[in-house]
Amino acid sequence: MRSTTGQTPDYCAIEVAMEVLGGRWKLVILKQLLGGKQRFSELKRAMPQITARMLTRQLRAMEEDGLVERTVYREVPPRVEYTLTETGRGLDEIAGMLDDWGRWYLATRGGSLNGPPRMPARTDGHPVEGAVP
Amino acid sequence: MRSTTGQTPDYCAIEVAMEVLGGRWKLVILKQLLGGKQRFSELKRAMPQITARMLTRQLRAMEEDGLVERTVYREVPPRVEYTLTETGRGLDEIAGMLDDWGRWYLATRGGSLNGPPRMPARTDGHPVEGAVP
DNA sequence: CGGAATCCTGGTTGATACTG
DNA sequence: CAGTATCAACCAGGATTCCG
Numbered sequence: 113m114r115s116t117t118g119q120t121p122d123y124c125a126i127e128v129a130m131e132v133l134g135g136r137w138k139l140v141i142l143k144q145l146l147g148g149k150q151r152f153s154e155l156k157r158a159m160p161q162i163t164a165r166m167l168t169r170q171l172r173a174m175e176e177d178g179l180v181e182r183t184v185y186r187e188v189p190p191r192v193e194y195t196l197t198e199t200g201r202g203l204d205e206i207a208g209m210l211d212d213w214g215r216w217y218l219a220t221r222g223g224s225l226n227g228p229p230r231m232p233a234r235t236d237g238h239p240v241e242g243a244v245p
Numbered sequence: 246m247r248s249t250t251g252q253t254p255d256y257c258a259i260e261v262a263m264e265v266l267g268g269r270w271k272l273v274i275l276k277q278l279l280g281g282k283q284r285f286s287e288l289k290r291a292m293p294q295i296t297a298r299m300l301t302r303q304l305r306a307m308e309e310d311g312l313v314e315r316t317v318y319r320e321v322p323p324r325v326e327y328t329l330t331e332t333g334r335g336l337d338e339i340a341g342m343l344d345d346w347g348r349w350y351l352a353t354r355g356g357s358l359n360g361p362p363r364m365p366a367r368t369d370g371h372p373v374e375g376a377v378p
Numbered sequence: 379c380g381g382a383a384t385c386c387t388g389g390t391t392g393a394t395a396c397t398g
Numbered sequence: 399c400a401g402t403a404t405c406a407a408c409c410a411g412g413a414t415t416c417c418g
Contacts, residue, residue, distance in 0.1 A: 125347030126272045126340060132350065133343075134267055135390085139259045152400050163392060168401060178354065190398080190399050199353070206346060207259060209339050210266075214258030217265065220332070221311060268410070285380055296412055301381060323379050323418080 132177050133203070137162055137170045142200060143207050145180060149195045174200070265310050266336070270295055270303045275333060276340050278313060282328045307333070 133139055137159075144150065144158050156167055171194060174180045179200035185191040266272055270292075277283065277291050289300055304327060307313045312333035318324040 124273055124276060125344045125351065126276060127269065127347070128351055129343040129347035130267070130269065130272060132347075134263070134269075136260065136263065136267075139263060140257055143257060143259055156400090164401065165393090165403095166391065169390090184400095187399095190401080192400060199350075203346070206339070206342050209342065210262040211258045213336070213339060214260070214262035214265075217332070218258065218261055270411095289380095297381070298413085299411060302411090317380095320379090323381085325380060 132179070133206075135170070137166060138174060138179075139203075139207055139210065141167070141170055141174065142179065142196065142203055143211065145194060145196045145200065146204060146207065149193050151191055151193045155194065179203070265312070266339075268303070270299060271307060271312075272336075272340055272343065274300070274303055274307065275312065275329065275336055276344065278327060278329045278333065279337060279340065282326050284324055284326045288327065312336070 133142075140159060140162075141155065144155055150158075152167070152171075155171075156162065156164060159167070162170075171180060171182065175182050178197055181195045181197050183193045183195070185193070266275075273292060274288065277288055283291075285300070285304075288304075289295065289297060292300070295303075304313060304315065308315050311330055314328045314330050316326045316328070318326070
């Protein structure tokens with residue numbers, strides 16, 4: 113296991129942030145929860161792409177990381193609500209900036225990442241620049 | 246199949262940002278490059294943990310995503326320099342915030358992520374709240 | 379020097395079915 | 399409703415070796 117935790121002198125705090133916030137869903141869930149307390153099914157409905165399994169796992173991880181709080185109501189139809197903790201809410205600004213940046217990026221770059229619709233010849237797009245000074 | 250790319254109406258821009266910036270290295274590399282133009286070996290030396298393969302891959306991905314620019318000098322000992330593009334430099338603030346947050350998070354949470362020192366009973370920590378309205 | 383090619387692993391994600 | 403269990407696929411990431 114990779115430290116990121118330990119006293120290795122070679123990590124940078126961004127790695128820590130990415131370990132807590134990284135992955136495909138964490139920040140999306142967080143953004144959802146910025147809208148206020150929500151229950152499992154609401155979150156699920158808000159993010160159709162995520163599977164129940166992943167949603168559970170991410171929420172658990174975020175809970176362990178102190179980002180969300182989980183409240184279980186023992187009712188006949190079970191109810192579980194999720195809220196952001198102070199720590200979680202503190203990510204408001206960062207989430208917002210990433211969201212803005214993502215939107216801006218999409219707009220600038222024409223809505224296509226480097227995924228499936230990969231531009232053919234681009235690897236050697238700008239081949240050689242200049243000679244040595 | 247994961248879109249994030251397509252015209253699915255259900256993604257949020259954060260996903261885009263995470264797809265471009267996510268992973269373990271991208272932002273670390275970016276942060277390194279914020280210090281100015283550097284060549285491959287310099288980057289490698291600055292991040293001893295990364296393998297040459299990963300560094301190459303990440304740099305290529307970032308290049309394709311328009312974050313870094315790659316300049317090849319055809320010298321006898323080959324030289325390749327990497328710089329941030331405008332787009333890349335535009336991430337300065339976000340990288341800084343994530344870095345700050347990571348540092349703060351480490352400090353607050355005692356320098357340990359969710360790894361080893363896991364709180365035992367917390368799943369049902371506050372077991373039952375109230376009844377249904 | 380700055381990679382590319384190849385092989386490999388295990389952690390993460392997903393689909394599906396079942397349960398309290 | 400809010401999960402859990404199980405199986406399977408995928409891919410980030412790494413080790414090693416070779417190349418211009």
